[in-house]
Amino acid sequence: MDYNFREIEKKWQQQWRQNKVYAVRNDSERPKYYVLDMFPYPSGAGLHVGHPLGYISSDIYSRYKRLKGFNVLHPMGFDAFGLPAEQYAIDHGIHPAVSTEANINTFRRQLDNIGFSFDWDRELRTCDPKYYKWTQWIFLQLFDSWFNRETQQSGRIDSLVKIFEKEGNNAHAFPNTKYQLPSGQNKFSSQDWSLFDERTKQEVLMQYRVAYLAYTDVNWCEALGTVLANDEVINGVSYRGGFPVVKKKMRQWSLRITEYAERLLKGLEEIDFSESMKEIQRNWIGRSFGAEIRFDVRTPHPWPLSKGEGSENSDSRSKLTDPGYFASTLEQGKGTIDFSKENRKKSTEAEDKLWQELRNRKSEDFKFRRQYPIAGYIPDFVCVEKKLIIEIDGGYHEESEQKKFDHDRTKWLNEHGYRMLRFSNDEILNDLPAVLQKISKSLSQSVSPSPSEKGPVGELFLNVFTTRPDTIFGVDFMVVAPEHEIVKEITSAEQQPAIEEYLQYVQSRSEVERMAEVKKITGCFTGAHAVNPFSGREIPIWISEYVLAGYGTGAIMGVPCGDERDHKFAKHFGIPITNIIGEHYNGEEANPTKDAILQNSDFLNGLLMRDAIEVATKKIEEAGIGKQQINYKMRDAGWSRQRYWGEPFPIVYQDDIPYAMDEKDLPLELPPMEAFKSSGTGEGPLANAKDWVYINEHERRDTNTMPTHAGAAWYFLRFMDPHNDTAFADKTALDYWGQVDVYIGGAEHAVAHLLYARLWIKVLHDLGYLNFDEPFKKLINQGKITGDSRFVYRIRKTNQFVSAGLKDQYEVDALHVDVNIVDGLKLDTEAFRKWKPDFADAEFILEKDPVSTSPAGGGGRAGDGIYICGSAIEKMSKSYFNVVNPDEVVEKYGADTFRMYEMFLGPLEASKPWDIKGIEGVHRFLRKFWRLFAHEEKGLVIKNEKATDAEWKALYKTLKKVEEDTERFSFNTAVSSFMIGVNELTDLKCHKKEVLEKLLVSLTPYAPHISEELWKLIGNQGSILDASYPLIEEKYLVESSKNYPVAVNGKTRTELTIALEATQQQVEELVLSNDVVKRWLEGKPPKKVIYVKGRMVNIVV
RNA sequence: GCCCAGAUGGCGGAAUUGGUAGACGCGUCAGACUCAAAAUCUGGUUUUCGCAAGAAAGUGCAGGUUCGAUUCCUGUUCUGGGCACCA
Structure with a gap:
């Protein structure tokens, strides 16, 4: 009766699937426990041995908790939207939905191979409309929310409207301090509010929404044709592909995460994340505490701009100068000013008529100035806020002197974002409405925003922030x-x-x-x-x-x-x-x-x-020149991507004003498309689906999609109730499962995914959907498994390969060689010749095997040498040929061995190299374990005899250690403990059922297949997955005496067995009469004898 | 540059509160079984000196606290990760 792992594992995986043993119910008497793995993105490359590390540990923990009597939720799904699939579609013409589906299938097959306890009935995919319906729905909740700084809570937009109706925004300033109303103001009264038109109202509300639309500086990547989030840009190039990224202003959706900075920071204190992970988040949020201080500015030649239309001051001067034609001398400046005054008197009838109209536009909040100097030139009218110049032809423009300046000036104005409208005298006098309409149209077009830091007109100052x-x-x-x-x-x-x-x-x-x-x-x-x-x-x-x-x-x-x-x-x-x-x-x-x-x-x-920091701050506030201030490094999160393969925004623009779609019309599905190249204008591929974008003459959709973070920001909630089509999840399910108890994944999601998820949960909590506001109670970052690469050394310009020990004698190039054709460091030269056509005729310069020195040893046959490869620890990557596929390992050693070996490699959180050599030891352990139950020829050797105290002790010692280690995610030491336990029981020749049965249950989380097989073999009914974890009987662990180390002056010299209840005096007597101790004392009297019960004895001389 | 984590045999690593450093596994050496090999089993394996008994040194480096330090403190070097003109 041999340990035939291939047969056993296949059999149980099949039965478990048939019996749906991993199905989890939402109504259970048992206490709940939620163990979650970070959402995998199903890449085309499939799994390598590094990926399952986290999944194995979460699986062990889930199974352990289940044996401990918990109702354990341990689901798996796929973060299936995203760039790579779309890039693949562009390159290969395969629809992202198709390649994603294929990748998921590969992923699923590989996962199943390892024997995970996922409840696949709860599987979800972010690209499924049934799922992203709710991603869109939550987005609409964010759109319909604002952050109330007073209460530090999210509220509904209509509550904000009520406030505006009552008191304007006096108590709730614009979150963006630089934002100004068209009037140039940043405060408005209830009366102002009631007078705002719909467009302005929506624009104002937009300034408060948690999900909002604004012109923002975005990271534009031309090569990818999309905007990237800050965390997707590394050193100025794109995270994926390494393409250059530039700043560009675009109208984009953003999430107002900055408003939640303080709460996100505070929340870190109550969750169990690693210190380094919290530190990364803290750095990202980047809180700094200081003061904002105002410094008045004195320009070298003051130009106190008076209110109104231009300046009457004789010493006023142009505030902007053009080096090309004007600025270099002041004389010319004065000349222009004089000229402007002169010109004013000659104003024509047309100018006056238009001026009367324009100055009355004040109610529309755009102020026009008449004959106001811009760049040393005096246009007829200018609206500085909108950078719009209006010129009336006729008059001095005809003059030849003026003409030669026109070119330079226009250039300057264009460079500085000014636009110019020209009208003739006739146009104004005969068709004023048409002229006004043109002006209105121009004004409604936006200009690059952010008016300067200007105080009340006529005063310039600078605000600085300092810590x-x-x-x-x-x-x-x-x-x-x-x-x-x-x-x-x-x-x-x-x-x-x-x-x-x-x-x-x-x-x-x-x-x-x-x-x-x-x-x-x-x-x-x-x-x-x-x-x-x-x-x-x-x-x-x-x-x-x-x-x-x-x-x-x-x-x-x-x-x-x-x-x-x-x-x-x-x-x-x-x-x-x-x-x-x-x-x-x-x-x-x-x-x-x-x-x-x-x-x-x-x-x-x-x-x-x-101490002066506080004193100075106080003084600054008293003097009214500044205030205490907290700054955050974190920026609002860009939420638009110019991509096809993502969630469409559930927004409809009615005459350019964005409105939420009706909930009942969700999901807004992606239109079917064949080609996914970006439109080239900065808009995403969806812009090409004209029928979909343009609903009618007045209504259109957003052509962007959400980033992959959107689907991942709430998926853990959906697992609680994955098939619900009336809510994102039922309230009772949300309340039952609550927070994720343990979340396991890589550290690479520290700032993006984890912050967005925390933000979404905070908003959903504030809106009353959840009764917790941190999604993940405990986070564990599994370390990476690095690859162990092998190199061969080719003598330059030849097809000769020289062994590593001799390579210094030649000029060589190091080439990566497939680790699968290298045994340790020894290259299989035949396999190498077959590996690539280029190497078919490779010649080798071999060396003597440095390891086996004895003539009879491995490589010792006369004249023979071996090829030794070089090695390096690098990340596991296809291009380094150091990738090890878990399928192959499972095929060779079985899933149970693979699972235990990955755990045995080292601490979960540390990164460590993959070395296949050690797996033999773990495999031998499982065979040894098997032999406690069954013998190759004799069959079952398990006996129903009473166990001895020594056997009980060996068992409970092991169980205790394994339980402690599993609880604290120290799986490597738990595996060691199993080994020690099995070694001891083997030495005791223990084949007793009552002992081994308990050990078997405790091994189940680690090696479920062999455990289930043996469970049945020794005659149990039901699945071992539902057994209960053995209780430890401490009485077998109690010791009456201990083998104490006895040290003289801190150096251990001998060991003595002393009864545990021995007194200080008894110990002293016993120890001092010991021969070894006497010799070390050399007759000198002991100064002090230190006796720590259960630990050690030390004699000080 | 700043912040965080780490450094232990030939290798992965253990030592949970300051108390026998190197558990467990790999590798390797020797032995058993075998015609032989594989598999399996037994024993040795930190380094140096020694036939041995044993002795000395030893947890990146230099100090300190302590009867006693891999563990605590100070400084320092290196490795990994994060941030990076962040005011």
């Missing part, structure tokens, strides 16, 4: 991001050419370059100065690429004595450095300490910096 307000007196300069709007407004005439040049340089710099050359110091002085709000000192304002427009306010205060980067900047550009920390600053290097006593700091003098 160190205590260093306010050490500020020696300001640095503004090159993209900052204010740059245009503050640049002096003298500096204009230099600034232009620098801006051009910045634009030419790709993300990749900027990231590669971090240490390079660049920058340019604007000519303007900022005023320190406390000391009144004027400090220069610079621009530099090291300041990021997207972070904080896009401007910083430079404190060179305390910040390394600021210090380098100051040194590089020769800016004088103020020392506020005395001897802590050595003049050579900045010192970011918080432990210095402040000097040169006015009211902060004598304070410890650490």
Whole structure:
């Protein structure tokens, strides 16, 4: 009766499937337990031995919990939408649905091979309309929600509308502080609200929705034809494929995850994730606590812009200058201003008529200015907010002097985003409505947003965010991001050419370059100065690429004595450095300490910096020049992808205003398509499905789809009730299963999937669908299994291969060789010749086997040598030929061996190399285990005799250790314990049923097939999967004495068996009379005898 | 540069609260069985010295605390992971 694992495993897998032993019910008396694996993406490559590591550990834990009496939910499904399938479709013309289906089947077959206990009746796929109906439905909940900062909770949009109707947005400012209403304001009253038209109302609400549409800087990848999320971009290139990525402004769906930053951060405290995983999330959220401080700006030639239409001030000047034709001298500037005044008097009838109309447009919130200087030129009318210029032909444009400037000016205006409308006098006088309509149309077109940081008109200031307000007196300069709007407004005439040049340089710099050359110091002085709000000192304002427009306010205060980067900047550009920390600053290097006593700091003098932070912040708030502020590095999550193979947005645009689709019309299914190339205009392939996109003249659909994170953000809820078609899951099921108790997966999902899932669950919780707001109670990251690559060394330009030990004598190229034709390091040269046609005629330079040195040893036949390969630990990858397929391992050793071996390799969380050699040991263990029950020839050897104390002790020792180890996911040591236990029972020649039966149950989670087989062989009814875990009888583990190590001065010298209840005195007597101890004492009296009960004895001399 | 984790025999690793370092497995050496091989079984296997008994050193490196440190503290090197002009 041999251990025929192939037959046994096949048989039980079949029976288990037939009997549906893994079906899980939602109504059980037993306590629930939810064990989940991270959603796999079914790639075309199939599984390698690294993938099942997590699945095996979760399976062991699930089966263990089941034996322990829990109702265990352990489901599996597929994250089946996504880029690779679509890329494959583009390359091979196979529909993503088809290739995905094929990949899933391969995956499923491979998983089944390993004997997992998944409840396949609950399987789900994100690309199934029955599933993504609910992904879309949840998206609509996000669309219909806003985050109430006061309560720190999500609420329904209609609750926000009620607030607006009552009090405007006074208590709930726009989440995006830079957002302004068309009027330029960011506050509105209840009355304003009631006067807003539908478009404006929707636009305002959009500013609050959790899922919202906005122009955002996105990571655009031309090669993939899509937008990528921040976490899909690595060092400026795409995560998949490594294509360049650039910033681009596009109208995109985003999730307002930034509003939840604080809750996501706080939530980390109550969940059991590894410290490193929490750290990654904390870094990603990037909270920094500090103050926002306002610095007034003094331009070198002040131009106090007065309210109204242009300026009456004689010293006013153009706020923007053009180096090409105007800016270099002030004289010309003055000339233009004079000319504008002159021109004003000559205004024509047409101009006046249009002006009357335009100035009345104030109610529409676009303010027109008349004869307002732009770039040193005075257009007839300009709307600065919308960057729209209106010119009326006739008059001085005819003059030849003017004409030659037209070209340069138009160029400048275009570069700066201005558009120009030209009307003739006749048009205005004869058909004013048509003219106004044209203007309205132009105004409704959007311009690149983000109006500059401007205070009340006539005043310019810069807000900076700092975590160190205590260093306010050490500020020696300001640095503004090159993209900052204010740059245009503050640049002096003298500096204009230099600034232009620098801006051009910045634009030419790709993300990749900027990231590669971090240490390079660049920058340019604007000519303007900022005023320190406390000391009144004027400090220069610079621009530099090291300041990021997207972070904080896009401007910083430079404190060179305390910040390394600021210090380098100051040194590089020769800016004088103020020392506020005395001897802590050595003049050579900045010192970011918080432990210095402040000097040169006015009211902060004598304070410890650490304490001064709060003092300074208070003072700043009192003086009304700033406020305490918390900043987050995290950005809102881009949620649109220009892709076909994803969930369509359940949104309909009615005349460009987005509205939620009716719930009853869900799912919005993908239209059938044959080709998936992007449209080329930045729109996704769906734009080509015109019938689907355009519902009617006024209504159209979104042509983007959601990212793969969408389906994965809530799938764990669907497993609880996977076939429900009236709700995403029934409330009773949600309440019964609750949080995922253990979530096992790779660390690569740290910031994307895990944050989005946590966000979705928080919103669903706030809206009342869930009674928990963290999805995963405990997270375990399994380590990677790395590949162990093998190399052969080809002598350059030959087909000769030299063994690793001799390769240094030649000029060689190392080539990866398939690990499957190498035994250890020894290459199978014949297999190598057959491996690839190129190598058919390969010749080998062999060496003596360095391992077996004896002449009789393995490679010892006279004249023979072997080919030794080089090796390296690398990631497991097809291109390295180091991939090991689990199917082959299972075929050779069986699933039970494979499962136990993967666990035996090392701690679950550590990454470790795959080495097939060790699997023999685990396989031998299972054979040895089998032999306790059955003998090859004699058949069953199991006996019904009473067990001895020694046998019970061996058993319970093992059970105790295995249980402890399994509980703490230390599966490698649990396998060791089984081995030790089986070795001991073998030594005891124990074949007793009452002992072995218990051991068998405890082995079931690890090796279910052999356990079930033996369970039946020794005459049990029912499945061992439903047995209960054996209880440990401690009485057999109680010891009466212990073999103590006896040390002299800390060095163990001998061992003594002493009764456990021995007293200190008894021990001292016993130990000191020992011969070995006496010898080591050399007659000297012991100073002290340390006796730790159950541990050790130490004699100090 | 910053943050986190880690470093133990020839290899994967164990030592759960500071208490016999190297469990278990691989590899390897020797032996048994065999005509022989495979499989299986038994024993040795951290290093150095020694026939042995035994002795000395030893958990990346340098210190410290302690009767006693792989474990705690300080510094440092290297490896892996994360973040990266983040103010």
